[in-house]
Structures are given as C-alpha cells and as structure tokens.
Amino acid sequence: MNGKLLNRYLWPAVAVLALFGVFMFALARIGSGDLVVSDIPSPLIGKMAPAIDLPTIAGDEARFTSASMLGKPWLLNVWGTWCPACRDEHPALMEMAPVIGVPIVGLDWKDDAGDARNWLASLGNPYHAVAFDPVGRTAIDFGVYGAPETFLIGADGRVLAKFIGPLTMEAWETKLKPKLLAAKGGQP
C-alpha cells in the first residue's frame, strides 16, 4: 500500500518539482541577463572567420583585408551611424581600445562613409581600421543580424566568440577575454 502510494503520487510530484526547478533556473538566468533569448548562437564559433576584403571608410584606395590581421587576435565590431545602440557603445570602445591590448577593427555596416567619418571625428576613433560594407555582403558572411555585434578572432583566424549588443568593459572581461585566454593556452 505505501509503495503503491509512492509510485502513484511521489514520483509524479518529484517530476513536477524537477520541471519547476528547470523553469526557475532558466528564468533566473534570463533575469540576471546571463541568458538573452533573442541572442542567436553563431555557427561560426571555432571556424575560420570569413575573409574580409573591403575598402575603408577613408574613401581612398586603401583596403582592409582580414589576412593583414593574421598572427594576432583582434576584435571585429559591427556598427553604423544609424544605430542608436552603437552610440551607447562608443564610449566603452574608446575606454577599451587603449587598454585591452587587442586591436578593434570596425565594420561600418550599411552606412554612409561620410557620416561614419564625421561620427569618428566628433566622438573619437577607437578603431585600428574601419572596413566599409555599404551593401552588407560581408556582414551576411559573418551572420550579422543587428548592430552592434562584436566578434573575437584568434591569431589563427578562427572566430573565438561573438558578443551581441553593446560591448562593455565588463562584457570584455567576463565574456570575451576568457575565450581569448583559453584559446591562447598560455602562449604569448
């Protein structure tokens, strides 16, 4: 009789509580900002970054190629002057650029080169170089679906991590830098 009661009521109750626990765990992660449901995981992580060969926003003959970055880790920051969140992000990039020891390359996405130059002239330029992608073809190769987005690319040209939304010093320290250290495995 007791064993029967256990089977009929205890195990279903345990199952319901376990399910409840899983839901609470996921909700807590969403509440703490640890899990963003609108973030779509990138299939590029761990793969070679798509090649970039684009003019820069300077508007002259100069081009930016991702091949020129091989041998050192770098950040690719997708932005545009039409993007309010990029304006929010800009001071953080200015703060990070001189101290993180990793060059930040901008990808000016679906923008006007003159607007982009004005933006950097008035707000400051945190970028090592800014590639200009007015049609968004390179952004599609990177699976970009909004701005800002930031990719961490390793010395070997592999995508180590992607950060969706405005980057902050804290996000660099907690989300991106650990991936860089893990990929380096101690080597300089």
Next chain:
Amino acid sequence: MNTPIRSTATRWQPWSAVLLGAALLFASASSLAVDAEDTLTDPVLRTRYESINRELRCLVCQNQTIADSDADLAKDLRREVRGMLEAGKTDAEIRNFMTDRYGDFVLYKPRSLVLWAAPAVLLLGGLVLVGRIVVRRSRSMATAAPDPDDSLANDEPASRPTDGKA
C-alpha cells in the same frame, strides 16, 4: 415591411465580422515584400525564390519570414537568394549558405529528424499507454471484485494480479 429584413441583417452581423476578420488575416498573410531591384523574370526561378524566402526566418523580426519582411536585412538576404538562384545554385546549397552563417534558427522547417518525429512518437506512445491501461482494467474488472477497504482499488486494481506483488 422593413422590420424583418433589418432583423435578419442584424443577426448576420457577428458572422460578417468573423468573415471580414478572416479575409483580413489572409490578406495580410499573403502580402509579400517587394524589392525595387528584383529583376528575376524566369518563372521557375521565381517560384523557387518565393518558396525559399518563405522558409527563411528574418532574424531581425524573428516572427516573420524574409518573404514577408521589409527589414533591411531581409532585403539583403533576398538579394543573396536571387543572386544564388541566377548563379544556378540548388535549393539545398542556398539553405546551406544561410545555415552556415546564421545557424539552423534561420530555417522555419527544422532539419532535425527528432523534432519532426517527436509528435508522432509521443502520440503513439500515449495511445499504447492508454490501450494498456484500458486492457488491464477491463481484465481485472472481470476477474477481481473491488476491495471496499482499499480506496485505490477502484482506480487501479490491475497492478495486483499482473504484477504479482502485494
């Protein structure tokens, strides 16, 4: 006499509202986004273009396909689809192009067999379970009279004779 006619008209009003609603629903569901630079003329390619677009999620506006969306990114992705169709790529190659960049989430029809099979498997499992319970109960109804002291016996008397426990 106007009165009976008017009353008939009033009776039909809720239905016409429903019909109008349904018409609007279908009207909005079938409105496709149109691109100015869309020069795809081949009718075969056009049909494939439209069916591929209806399978691809617009990632900026996650509840629309790129066929419906006026978002800039959806426009760019449609341009890519047109370019690949004109370059002679197969539908599978075009889908792979998208999932290589945006992941499986870009597809409205999931590729995972588990997802497609799960409803059928769960339904079959449920039917088997219900069938077994029904068979057990009808068997024990026939063999054992319910024990008036055991309130559970009425619900599940079958576990005793079949399990051989208790």
